[in-house]
């Protein structure tokens with residue numbers, strides 16, 4: 001213990017020193033330097049590196065080092081959240097990043113397959129003090145003992161699983177299990193599906209995989225950012241601290257409803273409307289809605305446009321041909337519009353020319369090319385002509401298209417149209433299910449960013465030219481900078497960068513991180529996307545996400561048994577086929593770390609009542625505490641409040657999971673609970689409905705009126721507790737719950 005404490009002291013001394021250096025170089029960057037381009041360039045490089053390091057050092061301070069491996073050849077490595085090197089000339093690693101290949105045996109080695117290890121040690125620290133050591137002997141022939149042996153090898157894991165919940169998910173970096181490690185480091189580059197029952201660590205694994213990918217492909221992912229999609233904001237705040245605790249901050253967490261920049265979707269759909277909006281058939285309905293905006297004058301009722309050189313007649317034939325030509329380009333609506341406009345202008349100019357320049361005796365037209373050009377200019381300058389074009393082929397916005405569609409849904413079955421029909425009069429009327437529709441509409445109408453792109457490219461070329469100048473200068477100075485032959489080993493900035501990259505650094509107008517820029521850009525292509533509770537997503541939501549991931553680098557996490565969304569699609573094949581055919585990897589997790597076996601047995605019985613073949617994940621522990629039920633005849637809210645008062649832990653969390661209809665009554669009697677609001681998971685007592693409870697966990701759970709839930713919702717509700725479960729009911733109980741211990 002003393003030796004480990006000395007190591008930890010040395011480690012933190014180094015961390016403090018690094019922090020000081022990092023802070024200084026960030027401060028330096030704020031003061032102008034006058035020592036030439038080379039110095040400035042190298043200083044900037046250092047700042048980029050050091051400020052990242054500073055952020056990581058600040059984030060991982062708690063239990064920075066958590067493990068040690070002793071190899072049979074006598075070498076030992078300490079394992080931690082990030083890698084730290086010594087200040088010596090070799091920059092010897094003192095702490096190995098958990099994601100480095102050297103650290104892998106820490107997670108995978110067993111007595112049967114020791115992977116070169118003699119011993120694995122778990123270090124538990126509080127602040128900077130070592131409080132516990134747990135050793136596992138992996139070389140069975142080795143009889144040296146430390147006195148910290150943990151014969152079962154799972155004391156640290158069980159302590160983590162039994163610890164009081166905080167309302168925020170913690171990382172599992174100290175106790176990642178072998179089956180989880182294989183998924184975290186899986187080298188499949190495309191779509192990786194992680195499936196498993198409740199509590200198998202799917203979310204934890206996905207988040208650690210994000211951290212691993214950021215480590216493995218830092219360069220790419222720092223630029224393109226990682227997106228983590230979750231089912232609701234409460235879930236996203238529940239998982240929000242995991243990646244920062246692993247030193248990773250370049251990640252955007254969002255629900256699908258937050259992925260259309262500029263729209264804050266707060267209104268709520270009926271379940272039926274959400275289901276209709278999520279269906280794949282909406283693609284065609286919206287395409288039709290956009291085509292519907294490409295109008296023609298009625299046959300025989302042309303538009304008459306007053307013009308200085310005589311009235312212009314825009315009839316059905318002219319408009320039809322122009323529309324056909326524009327549609328034949330296969331461009332999105334707004335991008336095809338110039339083609340439509342050009343055809344109309346051309347036809348009207350011809351019309352005018354035929355009228356003005358016609359030879360009354362049937363000879364060729366009097367007008368020459370110059371006259372025609374002049375006439376064309378006149379037509380093109382006419383505001384009335386443009387107004388007519390705008391009438392027939394308006395410039396659209398996605399918001400306009402979807403709002404008009406919802407006001408009068410075209411091309412839908414009557415009952416679907418009735419479910420959708422709703423006025424959208426302002427930004428507060430958008431719902432999360434509208435967001436994939438807006439995204440679809442934005443694709444259908446296109447966005448003409450030609451001018452913006454040209455300006456951005458010109459600015460970029462300017463920066464490249466500047467950066468090239470910087471590099472040329474630094475190359476010119478290399479002879480006297482590195483006169484000493486031995487010094488040629490030292491890399492200068494220009495050895496490892498090119499003008500393109502330097503240009504990126506000098507992109508001074510935009511100091512936002514990649515994640516911040518991604519959040520503001522609908523067309524952003526993320527480096528990797530992780531989707532939690534993926535079984536919840538509708539086909540339309542998948543279309544949106546796939547657009548954000550042209551490389552299809554994705555990790556999808558889900559459990560079909562926990563799905564209740566009406567628009568949710570059953571099988572992965574069906575979801576993924578249109579995007580990657582069968583080129584996805586399917587992985588499974590089979591051990592439940594959250595729910596003790598006493599509770600899991602009850603939950604499994606509920607699911608088996610409908611799906612007799614269902615195989616639940618095996619619980620890693622049992623607590624000896626039996627779940628209970630209590631029948632109530634009077635005021636159920638009052639009874640729940642009494643139980644909650646007795647059960648709410650001082651440390652840890654109690655959740656009351658009840659049907660929405662009871663939330664008002666329950667909120668009135670449960671202290672600190674507000675009905676209808678986003679649940680505050682950091683409070684000791686939380687009120688939720690089963691949908692809100694998805695993905696979350698609590699020490700204790702009371703499920704109220706379970707007879708009102710569908711099977712998958714009930715399954716979710718019953719599998720949220722790490723310690724104890726109770727059921728309170730007035731109405732009838734599902735048969736599978738009748739065997740619970742009766743409480744009074």
Ligand SMILES: Nc1ncnc2c1ncn2[C@@H]1O[C@H](COP(=O)(O)OP(=O)(O)OP(=O)(O)O)[C@@H](O)[C@H]1O
Pocket residue numbers: 157160161170171172175176177180196197198199200201202203204205559562593594694695696697719
């Ligand atoms: N290797 C591990 N070490 C310590 N804790 C773990 C480990 N694996 C999972 N856990 C814990 O088990 C709990 C369940 O994990 P997680 O929420 O990731 O499961 P899940 O499969 O996403 O569950 P659900 O589908 O029910 O939402 C979490 O508290 C997590 O920290």
